[in-house]
């Protein structure tokens with residue numbers, strides 16, 4: 001087989017066979033296929049697409065390029081959750097303990113953040129003492145004992161995806177649905193859970209800006225999961241504005257804890273409950289959606305989910321006194337209000353710009369080498385649908401410098417304020433099974 005023929009076939013809009021896809025992934029990993037031919041194939045796929053069978057084969061080949069995590073020593077049906085990435089997304093800290101409190105094991109590997117969205121692991125590291133690296137044995141023991149553990153990605157999971165993703169990043173071929181779907185699903189499948197719930201974000205702060213594209217991506221990932229024997233459900237959720245009111249690291253942990261304490265941060269609680277409900281149904285713990293919702297609400301309201309969070313933090317060496325006293329979490333030196341000069345209603349927010357603003361404060365990384373500042377971030381005071389008057393505070397910046405004019409400008413640009421009253425945004429757009 002010659003790689004040039006595989007590229008030409010896809011360029012001409014034809015379907016690649018299993019043999020051709022496997023040949024490409026295997027030979028790319030050994031270095032026998034160079035980057036320039038792999039880039040040409042990525043571009044051909046970008047324009048011509050791949051059908052579901054091709055996408056599933058690509059996913060499987062990327063899984064087979066590395067290790068898979070064996071979770072068989074964990075008792076029960078393991079369910080994983082994955083978000084396609086959004087600003088202010090701290091749902092793992094609510095969903096994980098909530099599902100654990102329902103008795104379902106969650107063995108989660110998470111990443112660090114790059115660009116405008118933060119990483120779960122970075123956020124957890126804002127808790128003093130918290131260890132994100134555990135041995136495989138400790139990880140499994142923690143899940144068996146506490147039903148929840150979250151660690152940084154270890155092992156050589158889907159290395160073909162890692163190599164291809166880096167190539168796509170510099171060849172303008174990231175935004176192709178079959179490539180995103182196979183990339184995400186290869187890592188999820190290699191991580192070993194029995195079932196997967198996907199949170200596919202849609203809107204200004206998401207990979208997929210339109211609902212139609214988000215539906216396509218969700219459908220593609222659900223199909224791949226089911227074809228590769230993982231029961232998969234995708235929830236399509238709003239990312240036209242940040243999730244909740246806090247963006248950063250320590251302040252996102254604080255907000256999640258407040259939800260676990262029963263505070264009504266509406267969009268965040270709604271999404272967390274929705275994701276947890278599908279996880280518990282997939283695990284067979286609750287028979288249907290209504291029962292799951294009723295029980296999960298109870299697990300929050302009676303404090304069981306908060307207790308599960310404390311147990312999880314303690315088991316990973318974190319200082320749980322910060323959960324009882326959130327003021328002990330890292331904070332910044334300055335707190336600077338960003339005000340509006342307008343009267344009206346918030347019509348739109350650009351979640352991506354707000355994420356970039358938080359990154360400039362030091363809450364995220366522009367390059368892999370950047371160091372995170374856990375205490376900085378942004379608190380939003382106004383969201384879509386809220387009324388604003390001249391001089392109202394739109395957001396507070398938590399910064400370690402007063403030199404933040406560029407960040408203030410980004411926040412002001414990200415709010416679109418108009419005269420007409422508008423409705424609040426919907427949180428859940430669709431569920432794909």
Ligand code: URA
Pocket residue numbers: 165174179180181183184207
């Ligand atoms: N996240 C991934 O892991 N892969 C993609 O291709 C896009 C987002």
